Amino acid sequence: MHVMILGDGAVGKSSILKQYHNNKFTNQHIKTLGVDFIQTQYKKGEQSFDVKIWDTAGQERFKTITYQFYRQANGMIIAFDITNLESFENVKTWMNSIYKHADPSIAKVLVGNKIDLEEQRVVTKAEATKIAQEHGMDYFETSARDNINIQELLQYIMDKVYDNLYSKGTNENEEVDHGKTSIQINKRTQAQKSGAGSNNGGLGEECKC
Ligand SMILES: Nc1nc2c(ncn2[C@@H]2O[C@H](COP(=O)(O)OP(=O)(O)O)[C@@H](O)[C@H]2O)c(=O)[nH]1
Numbered sequence: 001m002h003v004m005i006l007g008d009g010a011v012g013k014s015s016i017l018k019q020y021h022n023n024k025f026t027n028q029h030i031k032t033l034g035v036d037f038i039q040t041q042y043k044k045g046e047q048s049f050d051v052k053i054w055d056t057a058g059q060e061r062f063k064t065i066t067y068q069f070y071r072q073a074n075g076m077i078i079a080f081d082i083t084n085l086e087s088f089e090n091v092k093t094w095m096n097s098i099y100k101h102a103d104p105s106i107a108k109v110l111v112g113n114k115i116d117l118e119e120q121r122v123v124t125k126a127e128a129t130k131i132a133q134e135h136g137m138d139y140f141e142t143s144a145r146d147n148i149n150i151q152e153l154l155q156y157i158m159d160k161v162y163d164n165l166y167s168k169g170t171n172e173n174e175e176v177d178h179g180k181t182s183i184q185i186n187k188r189t190q191a192q193k194s195g196a197g198s199n200n201g202g203l204g205e206e207c208k209c
């Protein structure tokens, strides 16, 4: 399974993934270098699927992020910052690029991040929900800083991807992880439950440039 996170620069995409993956948050805006991803697992009954979540790597300003990733993606998280109107207005642009370059049946979700900055909010929940509905998406609000709704967001998009791929008769057998050879990072919640640690994923490879 491949999921991508899109949205303007500095809305918190890397922070969302970092918080999800290793429960860390930093106040620094560390530009992602190259194409970055985290790896996790999605469990459904007896089955376990490898999931790669691609981060859009600091090229946001061009709005032309590596379209081959769009084509591979089964799921998209479109993110904006609830304190930044422009990032919300640009959701339209991001949606257009998805319509143009991604599979039409791709699973999608809209996310308004930084809800810990409620006093600086400039995008209402109602406005965001409306746009999301117009594009056939659900809307989540998150705080990567305070770890609000992050696990739920990622669980939601993986559930949607699963439903799309496996409830509609298509199959991706090669994606099934048999748990023997691949080095995988379990979801943090699962790791916590089992007491296991978490490895560092692709998000470690960043530069402070
Ligand atoms: N207050 C607050 N700041 C956040 C949140 N998420 C990210 N940030 C900050 O916003 C800036 C950009 O975050 P980053 O994850 O690098 O954004 P990206 O360019 O979309 O990947 C950084 O300074 C983060 O610390 C959040 O939920 N709340």
Ligand SMILES: [Mg+2]
Binding pocket: 013, 014, 015, 030, 031, 032, 055, 056, 057, 058
């Ligand atoms: Mg980033």
